[in-house]
Amino acid sequence: MSTESIAIPITDTARPPFTATLHEWITTVDHKRLGLLYIFYSLVFLVIGGVEAGIMRIQLIRPHNDFVSPQVFNRMFTMHGTTMIFFVAMPMVFGFANYLIPLMIGARDMAFPRLNAFSFWMTAFGGLLLYFSFIGGDGLYGAGNAPDVGWFAYAPLTSQTFSPGHSTDFWTLSLLVSGIGSVGTAINIIATIVCMRCKGMTLGRMPLLAWLNIVMAGLVILAVSPLTAAQVMLLVDRYLGGHFFDTQAGGSAVVWMHFFWVFGHPEVYVLVIPAFAFVSEIIPVFSRKAIFGYPIMVAATVCIGFISMSVWAHHMFTVGMTSAGNTFFVLSTMAIAVPTGIKIFNWLATIWGGQIHFLTPMLFCIAFLFQFLIAGLTGVMLAAAPFDWQLAGSYFLVAHFHYVIVGGILFAIFAAFYYWFPKMSGRMYDERLGRLHFWLFLIGFHLTFDFMHIPGILGMPRRIYTYEPGRGWETLNFIVTIGVLFQALGTLVFVGNLLWSYFRGKFAGRDPWDAWTLEWSTASPPPAYNFAKIPEIRSRRPLWDLKHPEDPDWQYE
Amino acid sequence: MYCLIAAESAIFTIFVVAYIFYLGKSVTGPQPHDVLHVPIFLTICLLSSSLTIHFAVKSLQSARMGSFTLWWLLTIVLGAIFLAGTFREWRHLIYDEGLTLQTNLFGTTYYSLVGLHAFHVTVGLLALAIVLIFALRGDVTRQHAARAEVLSMYWHFVDVVWVVVFTVVYIIGR
Numbered sequence: 001m002s003t004e005s006i007a008i009p010i011t012d013t014a015r016p017p018f019t020a021t022l023h024e025w026i027t028t029v030d031h032k033r034l035g036l037l038y039i040f041y042s043l044v045f046l047v048i049g050g051v052e053a054g055i056m057r058i059q060l061i062r063p064h065n066d067f068v069s070p071q072v073f074n075r076m077f078t079m080h081g082t083t084m085i086f087f088v089a090m091p092m093v094f095g096f097a098n099y100l101i102p103l104m105i106g107a108r109d110m111a112f113p114r115l116n117a118f119s120f121w122m123t124a125f126g127g128l129l130l131y132f133s134f135i136g137g138d139g140l141y142g143a144g145n146a147p148d149v150g151w152f153a154y155a156p157l158t159s160q161t162f163s164p165g166h167s168t169d170f171w172t173l174s175l176l177v178s179g180i181g182s183v184g185t186a187i188n189i190i191a192t193i194v195c196m197r198c199k200g201m202t203l204g205r206m207p208l209l210a211w212l213n214i215v216m217a218g219l220v221i222l223a224v225s226p227l228t229a230a231q232v233m234l235l236v237d238r239y240l241g242g243h244f245f246d247t248q249a250g251g252s253a254v255v256w257m258h259f260f261w262v263f264g265h266p267e268v269y270v271l272v273i274p275a276f277a278f279v280s281e282i283i284p285v286f287s288r289k290a291i292f293g294y295p296i297m298v299a300a301t302v303c304i305g306f307i308s309m310s311v312w313a314h315h316m317f318t319v320g321m322t323s324a325g326n327t328f329f330v331l332s333t334m335a336i337a338v339p340t341g342i343k344i345f346n347w348l349a350t351i352w353g354g355q356i357h358f359l360t361p362m363l364f365c366i367a368f369l370f371q372f373l374i375a376g377l378t379g380v381m382l383a384a385a386p387f388d389w390q391l392a393g394s395y396f397l398v399a400h401f402h403y404v405i406v407g408g409i410l411f412a413i414f415a416a417f418y419y420w421f422p423k424m425s426g427r428m429y430d431e432r433l434g435r436l437h438f439w440l441f442l443i444g445f446h447l448t449f450d451f452m453h454i455p456g457i458l459g460m461p462r463r464i465y466t467y468e469p470g471r472g473w474e475t476l477n478f479i480v481t482i483g484v485l486f487q488a489l490g491t492l493v494f495v496g497n498l499l500w501s502y503f504r505g506k507f508a509g510r511d512p513w514d515a516w517t518l519e520w521s522t523a524s525p526p527p528a529y530n531f532a533k534i535p536e537i538r539s540r541r542p543l544w545d546l547k548h549p550e551d552p553d554w555q556y557e
Numbered sequence: 558m559y560c561l562i563a564a565e566s567a568i569f570t571i572f573v574v575a576y577i578f579y580l581g582k583s584v585t586g587p588q589p590h591d592v593l594h595v596p597i598f599l600t601i602c603l604l605s606s607s608l609t610i611h612f613a614v615k616s617l618q619s620a621r622m623g624s625f626t627l628w629w630l631l632t633i634v635l636g637a638i639f640l641a642g643t644f645r646e647w648r649h650l651i652y653d654e655g656l657t658l659q660t661n662l663f664g665t666t667y668y669s670l671v672g673l674h675a676f677h678v679t680v681g682l683l684a685l686a687i688v689l690i691f692a693l694r695g696d697v698t699r700q701h702a703a704r705a706e707v708l709s710m711y712w713h714f715v716d717v718v719w720v721v722v723f724t725v726v727y728i729i730g731r
Contacts, residue, residue, distance in 0.1 A: 242665035
């Protein structure tokens with residue numbers, strides 16, 4: 001085990017100049033630094049995307065509000081959706097994967113460090129390209145700046161006729177560029193996990209986080225590439241005068257929908273599977289029990305991976321498919337609830353009878369369990385095609401997928417932040433501020449997204465910039481907007497906690513949680529080489545074996 | 558490389574699906590059966606280049622540098638013939654038949670699918686040429702065999718895609 005670190009003689013104790021540090025970070029190929037860059041980058045975009053959501057909610061706080069114009073409102077929801085999916089959620093999970101996977105499988109770096117840096121910068125420039133549209137989108141037409149076609153950009157709205165100027169091109173190109181980065185990272189993750197595991201780490205002893213991330217990476221490869229292809233077609237249409245999605249020349253707008261959702265639905269699982277991964281690592285540690293049903297967890301994940309490739313058209317029930325098509329997608333969508341349910345029961349069984357420590361990461365995980373369950377239940381409701389015909393395109397749908405993405409994924413990401421912050425920074429976060437963040441965000445989340453279901457059932461469609469009074473939507477929309485305030489406050493506390501703890505927090509030591517996976521066996525923050533000696537393991541919980549030589553895990557597995 | 562191939566396959570799948578879906582949906586001519594001729598010679602060239610690159614890698618593994626360079630060069634020549642043939646075909650289609658990307662759906666899907674493949678051939682040829690330059694300078698040795706094999710996997714993939722494209726465009730599509 002790599003408990004000793006190599007002392008590097010310090011020749012110069014003075015702080016290096018700022019430019020040197022900057023140069024080091026920009027040219028880095030170290031997986032930990034790239035991971036942190038990913039995470040920092042997505043935090044910045046989280047704030048930007050949150051501000052856009054706030055602008056929309058202020059506009060909708062009362063009927064006939066004129067806080068922003070309809071055009072600006074359209075841009076806001078397009079930018080909010082695109083930013084949150086492509087430049088917050090994806091870089092965030094890639095950041096954690098980058099940082100944690102080599103540490104967890106006992107490797108010194110990712111398989112392709114330079115590809116790793118390339119992928120990060122592609123993603124970063126993709127984000128900049130999207131936001132450059134605020135300046136450059138006007139083109140020569142004076143036709144509005146940022147993209148305003150919605151995050152799934154249905155044809156024919158994206159054709160030159162209906163979207164003059166360059167705003168849609170910025171959208172297309174930024175997704176194309178960041179998509180290349182995503183595929184690069186996915187290839188890297190798979191190669192790392194397949195080739196770089198330390199001695200003794202068979203596939204059956206790999207931490208669940210590594211297992212779930214390899215499934216996620218496989219999904220990225222199979223899902224993001226179709227999006228890239230579709231974006232190329234859109235560019236051909238817009239710039240070379242092609243007819244892929246030009247209905248007047250025999251092209252089809254529905255084909256774009258299919259191509260987009262072939263990407264779009266697996267994408268949900270690209271984001272949620274790493275969230276499962278965080279929860280699967282955190283819950284056992286704070287329940288002081290090994291994960292319940294490890295092989296079933298792996299099997300369920302792989303199962304979700306496969307099924308998620310065959311459910312995309314449940315986004316398109318209202319388009320008018322054949323009844324055979326509808327039936328197929330209803331059944332496949334409902335089938336995916338089975339492996340997901342297995343996971344929830346496994347987490348519950350892990351907590352069951354455990355010695356639960358209610359610290360901030362665990363609080364977020366427990367909230368995740370409840371909220372993800374509800375999100376899954378409304379998902380099953382919407383999977384029934386007749387129900388979907390009634391509520392597709394309403395605020396019920398918006399509430400459903402925000403329950404998945406905020407209540408599920410974002411809560412798991414916050415849990416991961418608090419859990420691994422001591423490892424990444426070497427210092428403990430402030431527990432009181434962490435709890436304050438949790439409660440503020442929990443209250444804000446439920447105020448916003450619980451109450452958002454109801455106007456949807458009452459018939460409020462998504463993407464409207466204002467509404468008439470007297471439909472029973474006013475109070476509900478008011479409550480929804482107030483919830484955003486709580487969430488914003490919670491996020492401020494979170495960022496403040498991170499900053500304060502980074503400079504002033506208590507030193508954490510290498511293993512503050514008494515955890516069991518390999519990343520806790522090295523110093524916090526880990527040295528550039530990760531492990532002085534590559535570890536050798538004999539069970540799923542190598543640190544347990546080390547701490548309890550009288551009762552090691554490998555006797556039972 | 559397997560992962561990259563999986564990702565590339567997904568991209569090609571989307572373009573092939575689009576091609577098949579839009580078959581016969583063009584509202585104006587020309588239609589595929591009016592203008593397309595089956596490029597048998599080019600197909601033979603490209604497919605046999607898979608064989609030559611295989612021999613090249615085999616030679617490298619047993620450190621026969623002369624035969625490696627020869628087979629590798631032959632691969633590049635065959636690939637270049639294929640690319641030149643595609644160029645001639647497109648020239649014929651554009652100038653004699655008046656079919657461009659903008660003409661109709663067939664044009665749009667045909668040029669983007671075949672063009673995507675030709676783009677991959679071009680990328681492959683560039684990579685092969687770089688290796689050839691290294692080989693001629695004497696920098697390629699037996700220990701690079703694994704890397705040459707990775708490149709050859711890409712080249713085989715490009716060939717397999719051509720089999721699919723050929724079947725879809727020139728046999729089913731006509």
